[in-house]
Amino acid sequence: KQEVTQIPAALSVPEGENLVLNCSFTDSAIYNLQWFRQDPGKGLTSLLLIQSSQREQTSGRLNASLDKSSGRSTLYIAASQPGDSATYLCAVPGGGADGLTFGKGTHLIIQP
């Protein structure tokens, strides 16, 4: 059974700092990994999808890496802004035939 753990559960940093969010998963037989953002009371916004054959994926100030063999992914946010405040979720296939298994998320607060 796939399990996903995200560390830290919560993080508060001053604006402008670079930060790293961590995600680990127990079953390395995945074909992709997705990072999402969820704002309070809202749906999920897909940030990055990394295929199992890739090691990194970048979008603007976001960079996600994947080490499939060790069951780890990181999301790097450069030059953080107050608008980055949200809950960040990591998800991998394994929640069903093709359903996603989610971590509980990292609640991020960027202080102005």
Next chain:
Amino acid sequence: NAGVMQNPRHLVRRRGQEARLRCSPMKGHSHVYWYRQLPEEGLKFMVYLQKENIIDESGMPKERFSAEFPKEGPSILRIQQVVRGDSAAYFCASSTTAAYEQYFGPGTRLTVT
């Protein structure tokens, strides 16, 4: 290209009533997934459907819950005889293929009184 659409956005039902949640996938997407987010808990997979077929319902409670994705029209998640423990946010996602990126709708927040 409109994103995944869900309605209603908020739904209030009394215990024992039925709840019907609708999801229209993104244009060109034929794979639909339903997830539930209970208060203070993570998102949990419920069911995966393609047009007219349930592919995997391993995450769906055996009783009172059902899902369909007809040839025409939206996917429907139906909860019969709702109980307070069904209060949650229900999210729908869609994708072009089974192994590709999933796009989520805004969710339906169900409150059972």
